[in-house]
Amino acid sequence: MIESHLPAYIALTFVLFSVLIPAFGLWRSELSQPLAVLGSGIAAAFSVYGFINYLNEGSIRYFFGGWEPPVGIEFVYDGLAGFFVLVINVVSFFVLIHSHHIAKREFPGKEMPYYALAMLMMLGFNGMILTGDLFNLYVFLEIASLSGYALIAIGEKQAPYAAFRYLIIGTAGGTLYLLGVGFLYTVTGTLNIIDMAAMLPMLYESNAVFAALILMIVGIGVKAALFPMHGWLPDSYTYASSVSTALIAPIGTKVAAYILFRVILWLFGLEITDAIAPLSYIVGVLACIGILYGSIMAIAQTEMKRMLAYSSVSQIGYIIMGLSLANPWGFAGALLHVLNHAIMKACLFMISGQMRLKEGHSDISRFDDSYRKKYPWTMASFSIAAISMIGLPPLAGFFSKWYLALGTIDNSNWLFLAVILISSLLNAVYFFRVLEKVYMMDPDKGQKEPKDGERNEPSASMLWPTGILAVSLIVIGFANAVIVGILLNIFPM
Amino acid sequence: MLDFFLGHYAYWFTIILLCIGVYGILFKKNLIKKTIGLAILQISVVLYFVSIASKWDATVPVLNPDFPADQVANYLNPLPHTLMLTAIVVGVATLGVAFTLLLAIYNRYETLDEEELIEKLQ
Numbered sequence: 277m278i279e280s281h282l283p284a285y286i287a288l289t290f291v292l293f294s295v296l297i298p299a300f301g302l303w304r305s306e307l308s309q310p311l312a313v314l315g316s317g318i319a320a321a322f323s324v325y326g327f328i329n330y331l332n333e334g335s336i337r338y339f340f341g342g343w344e345p346p347v348g349i350e351f352v353y354d355g356l357a358g359f360f361v362l363v364i365n366v367v368s369f370f371v372l373i374h375s376h377h378i379a380k381r382e383f384p385g386k387e388m389p390y391y392a393l394a395m396l397m398m399l400g401f402n403g404m405i406l407t408g409d410l411f412n413l414y415v416f417l418e419i420a421s422l423s424g425y426a427l428i429a430i431g432e433k434q435a436p437y438a439a440f441r442y443l444i445i446g447t448a449g450g451t452l453y454l455l456g457v458g459f460l461y462t463v464t465g466t467l468n469i470i471d472m473a474a475m476l477p478m479l480y481e482s483n484a485v486f487a488a489l490i491l492m493i494v495g496i497g498v499k500a501a502l503f504p505m506h507g508w509l510p511d512s513y514t515y516a517s518s519v520s521t522a523l524i525a526p527i528g529t530k531v532a533a534y535i536l537f538r539v540i541l542w543l544f545g546l547e548i549t550d551a552i553a554p555l556s557y558i559v560g561v562l563a564c565i566g567i568l569y570g571s572i573m574a575i576a577q578t579e580m581k582r583m584l585a586y587s588s589v590s591q592i593g594y595i596i597m598g599l600s601l602a603n604p605w606g607f608a609g610a611l612l613h614v615l616n617h618a619i620m621k622a623c624l625f626m627i628s629g630q631m632r633l634k635e636g637h638s639d640i641s642r643f644d645d646s647y648r649k650k651y652p653w654t655m656a657s658f659s660i661a662a663i664s665m666i667g668l669p670p671l672a673g674f675f676s677k678w679y680l681a682l683g684t685i686d687n688s689n690w691l692f693l694a695v696i697l698i699s700s701l702l703n704a705v706y707f708f709r710v711l712e713k714v715y716m717m718d719p720d721k722g723q724k725e726p727k728d729g730e731r732n733e734p735s736a737s738m739l740w741p742t743g744i745l746a747v748s749l750i751v752i753g754f755a756n757a758v759i760v761g762i763l764l765n766i767f768p769m
Numbered sequence: 770m771l772d773f774f775l776g777h778y779a780y781w782f783t784i785i786l787l788c789i790g791v792y793g794i795l796f797k798k799n800l801i802k803k804t805i806g807l808a809i810l811q812i813s814v815v816l817y818f819v820s821i822a823s824k825w826d827a828t829v830p831v832l833n834p835d836f837p838a839d840q841v842a843n844y845l846n847p848l849p850h851t852l853m854l855t856a857i858v859v860g861v862a863t864l865g866v867a868f869t870l871l872l873a874i875y876n877r878y879e880t881l882d883e884e885e886l887i888e889k890l891q
Contacts, residue, residue: 411852411855414856414859415855415859418859418862418863422862422863422866425866425870426866429870429873433877434890436870436873436874436877437870437874437878437886437890439870440800440867440870440871440874443863443866443867443870444794444803444804444807444867447807447811447863448791448794448807448810451810451811451814454814454856455787455814455817458814458817458818458821458849461821461849462821
């Protein structure tokens with residue numbers, strides 16, 4: 277019984293908790309964080325159950341109020357949606373557990389509205405992934421974005437301006453997406469994705485469809501921080517509170533990438549996408565420029581959060597590149613990279629939050645080798661995530677790049693292959709720089725001994741989530757064959 | 770050629786509004802004016818949806834016994850209108866968030882001019 281209603285339950289959990297948190301938070305503000313953890317935990321449990329159910333029974337189409345599409349609105353829980361929902365809910369569950377102390381320190385007394393907004397944002401993200409209706413997708417996009425702007429504005433002094441810039445460009449992107457949906461509605465007369473996908477082959481080489489596709493790619497590209505629409509991302513991620521960054525950075529751009537997957541591979545299909553101009557290749561080239569630009573800018577940063585933000589611009593490029601390859605290996609590599617990057621980035625941003633909590637800064641040039649003794653477990657987790665980011669076997673990051681490289685070879689696309697290899701080297705530059713500071717003794721200064729007390733590790737509620745995420749990278753690395761086997765079955769063509 | 774312009778005049782207005790909105794976002798230095806540009810951009814898309822729903826010689830989409838419901842040409846298309854009710858609400862919420870952020874920016878930097886703001890940020 278529960279299976280047939282599962283897509284709705286996931287979204288409703290977040291609706292329920294976004295109401296429960298203010299209700300209980302007014303009574304006791306310290307209850308907000310545990311309630312948020314509970315809410316995302318329930319949603320994560322539903323999504324794990326749902327994904328297992330998908331593997332056994334196949335996809336679910338949930339019609340709201342029993343109205344069948346194209347009249348009604350539906351939630352589609354197929355392989356792609358199930359996979360993304362699983363990734364974002366599980367990662368946000370760990371981030372929310374981790375956020376307890378940082379929230380108390382960075383915005384004391386504002387936990388109740390903060391976590392209520394976080395639940396609304398998760399509702400928006402889950403809705404965007406699950407919905408089978410293009411206009412409904414726009415509404416969920418705006419729910420997620422509006423709460424996202426608010427979450428980013430809570431932070432350092434510059435945060436509201438960063439959030440305002442994001443709001444202007446993000447809303448303009450959303451509006452362009454809506455205009456694209458309008459074009460598609462005028463030519464097909466439906467808003468349901470499955471219904472529209474059946475009609476679009478009749479409109480092969482239609483100019484309206486082509487314009488709609490460009491508007492949608494630009495609009496969603498803003499949200500996905502696809503080069504050259506990435507300008508909002510570094511400032512927003514740097515100045516926002518560490519909790520917001522750890523929550524938004526791993527999943528926000530991935531959900532936008534999901535929409536690109538859904539629109540290009542499921543709704544239009546590759547033939548219509550490339551009917552008038554080779555759009556999928558252009559998107560791939562933009563992704564490549566983004567990869568190199570993000571990596572080079574990340575090398576130039578000394579602030580850890582800013583470095584990770586530029587690295588996000590680069591990593592989203594891998595995912596979009598896998599999309600533009602549009603062959604099974606590239607697709608599986610891109611989806612595996614969604615999973616890996618969500619875990620790695622969550623882990624790294626959580627550690628930068630821990631450093632800010634414990635040291636008061638996250639400036640790489642001020643890191644030294646006493647950190648190795650002060651924070652042995654934190655630094656171990658950091659190393660695993662960083663090495664996985666670079667892509668050394670047997671960690672998870674290696675395998676997503678490996679499958680992407682197989683995809684480029686399959687298409688004989690040597691440009692993209694070269695970009696993957698060069699950017700891995702660039703990744704190595706900016707991560708080994710940090711590892712060198714922490715693990716190598718500075719010959720000029722001699723070994724620094726921690727002053728007060730040997731260990732200064734943060735509390736268990738922060739150590740365990742980072743540790744679990746870091747270990748899961750090793751596990752995913754070894755289990756990659758199983759995961760890729762599942763992902764290859766999702767590929768639509 | 771003239772028919773092409775006059776026959777699509779509703780869409781031309783939409784395009785002009787869209788361009789004004791984009792111009793406001795890109796070139797205005799004052800953050801309030803940027804926000805106004807954003808609102809104009811959103812309204813242009815709303816007007817586009819409203820205009821695609823209209824038909825000549827058709828009535829409001831309320832069932833009228835004189836016009837049988839199976840002859841859909843008698844009625845305007847109600848769906849884009851209802852969609853735009855939602856989009857207008859989204860636009861209002863966006864403006865609310867934008868002005869809240871502007872208040873926060875003004876309280877911290879005492880200016881809303883982009884150039885002055887960037888100077889003060891550094």
